[in-house]
Amino acid sequence: MTTSASDGPAITFDSASFRVNGRVLVHDLTLSVNHGETLVLLGRSGSGKTTSLKLINRLLVPSSGEVRVNGKSTTDWDPIRLRRSIGYVIQDGGLFPHFTVARNISLVPQIENWPQEKIGARVRELLTLVGLTPDLGDRYPQQLSGGQRQRVGVARALAADPPILLLDEPFGALDPITRSEMQKEFRDLQRRMKKAVIFVTHDLREALLLADRVALMEDGRLIVNLPVTEFSHSREPLVRAYVEAFSGAEPR
Amino acid sequence: MNFWHFLVANRQQVIDLTLEHIALVGLSILFAVSVGIPLGILITRVPQLSKAVLGGANIIQTIPSLALFGFLLPAPWIGERGGRLAVLALTLYALLPLIRNTYAGIRSVDPAVVEAGRAMGLTDRQLLFQVELPLASGVIVAGVRIATVVSVGLATIAAAIGAGGLGEFIFRGLAMVNNQVILAGAVPAAILALSADVGLGALERRLGTLRLKS
Numbered sequence: 001m002t003t004s005a006s007d008g009p010a011i012t013f014d015s016a017s018f019r020v021n022g023r024v025l026v027h028d029l030t031l032s033v034n035h036g037e038t039l040v041l042l043g044r045s046g047s048g049k050t051t052s053l054k055l056i057n058r059l060l061v062p063s064s065g066e067v068r069v070n071g072k073s074t075t076d077w078d079p080i081r082l083r084r085s086i087g088y089v090i091q092d093g094g095l096f097p098h099f100t101v102a103r104n105i106s107l108v109p110q111i112e113n114w115p116q117e118k119i120g121a122r123v124r125e126l127l128t129l130v131g132l133t134p135d136l137g138d139r140y141p142q143q144l145s146g147g148q149r150q151r152v153g154v155a156r157a158l159a160a161d162p163p164i165l166l167l168d169e170p171f172g173a174l175d176p177i178t179r180s181e182m183q184k185e186f187r188d189l190q191r192r193m194k195k196a197v198i199f200v201t202h203d204l205r206e207a208l209l210l211a212d213r214v215a216l217m218e219d220g221r222l223i224v225n226l227p228v229t230e231f232s233h234s235r236e237p238l239v240r241a242y243v244e245a246f247s248g249a250e251p252r
Numbered sequence: 253m254n255f256w257h258f259l260v261a262n263r264q265q266v267i268d269l270t271l272e273h274i275a276l277v278g279l280s281i282l283f284a285v286s287v288g289i290p291l292g293i294l295i296t297r298v299p300q301l302s303k304a305v306l307g308g309a310n311i312i313q314t315i316p317s318l319a320l321f322g323f324l325l326p327a328p329w330i331g332e333r334g335g336r337l338a339v340l341a342l343t344l345y346a347l348l349p350l351i352r353n354t355y356a357g358i359r360s361v362d363p364a365v366v367e368a369g370r371a372m373g374l375t376d377r378q379l380l381f382q383v384e385l386p387l388a389s390g391v392i393v394a395g396v397r398i399a400t401v402v403s404v405g406l407a408t409i410a411a412a413i414g415a416g417g418l419g420e421f422i423f424r425g426l427a428m429v430n431n432q433v434i435l436a437g438a439v440p441a442a443i444l445a446l447s448a449d450v451g452l453g454a455l456e457r458r459l460g461t462l463r464l465k466s
Contacts, residue, residue: 057371059370083370083373088372090364094365095368096383097387107372107382108373111378156372
């Protein structure tokens with residue numbers, strides 16, 4: 001699907017809204033993400049970032065408008081095929097506690113019936129890629145540190161080499177030093193991988209470090225969508241509020 | 253020492269009735285598992301049914317066992333043999349813990365883990381067999397354990413409708429006002445219940461640590 005896709009954007013929100021029980025969680029969102037581009041969805045809790053993310057892999061279906069992946073509406077995709085072409089990383093990894101690290105990472109290749117040798121090689125390759133030693137493959141998630149679990153979560157999302165990667169506050173639960181390390185590693189990884197990435201966070205600094213473009217959401221609406229170099233200079237009051245909130249931590 | 257004398261003197265009958273007892277309980281649990289676990293899974297998928305199914309199983313549970321045997325007596329084919337009747341009644345009693353624990357076990361799986369599985373493109377079936385059931389297995393086995401232990405005790409009453417089992421000794425002892433005979437039924441039944449409890453408890457712990465391996 002990467003072949004025909006390279007012309008148009010990887011992900012397009014076309015006036016997409018999502019309502020549940022009369023509450024509007026996402027309102028008339030129009031936005032696109034190109035291949036090789038990292039878009040950071042920035043916003044407070046409850047601003048509709050996570051809901052928007054779930055509209056992409058059809059964990060949710062828009063109430064009106066549509067979301068297109070590689071030019072095709074998510075409702076026209078077979079949901080299983082769609083999801084297997086999109087990597088998904090959540091806070092604390094969302095790893096399967098009853099599977100070893102290797103089994104967690106190789107789940108999609110397993111159900112896609114890759115040959116065993118190829119799976120083993122892929123697991124070792126991915127563990128190295130995310131900065132873990134291959135011997136961790138035999139451990140269970142509970143035996144790992146938070147940072148290691150998060151790395152495994154990233155490795156698992158990359159297993160079948162999906163062209164699109166969605167990350168929902170992946171580093172939110174980590175201590176500041178580990179978080180900073182993982183942000184830099186992820187940035188370097190993305191420079192090499194060139195995937196279409198949507199990264200959800202409420203941390204402006206993380207957004208500025210990782211994004212090509214930053215989209216700021218509030219109350220289910222898109223406020224601004226700017227290249228990262230222009231974002232901090234925006235005169236939009238909500239952007240100013242963010243910039244000020246994060247500059248408050250200067251040394252005294 | 254009279255009790256031991258009685259046991260030794262009647263060892264063949266003790267063994268036969270014990271085997272009969274195990275067969276009654278084993279068959280009922282087998283049927284209850286093959287009905288109860290799918291029903292428990294069903295009501296996690298169709299939550300509208302959960303009230304009716306759990307309520308129904310609950311009501312069965314409140315019927316006194318002797319009365320249930322009596323109610324089932326006129327049933328065709330089933331009512332012809334005490335053994336069939338007893339297996340059906342024991343199966344019905346065992347349903348509640350199995351349905352309830354399957355339902356509760358699956359519902360207790362971390363929603364983030366289930367969502368991660370769905371987002372990775374697992375089908376409903378793969379999600380059930382690879383994620384939900386393995387993670388719920390400890391709770392489900394706990395249900396099997398409760399059902400089995402209760403059934404071993406209940407099955408003694410089945411002798412009243414001619415289903416055999418260790419209840420034979422108990423009822424005979426009651427009629428003869430002979431404690432040794434009562435004990436010859438009660439002690440093996442208690443041993444059966446205890447061993448089922450210990451055995452299934454060990455399995456439950458193993459599955460529990462599988463879930464939280466550390």
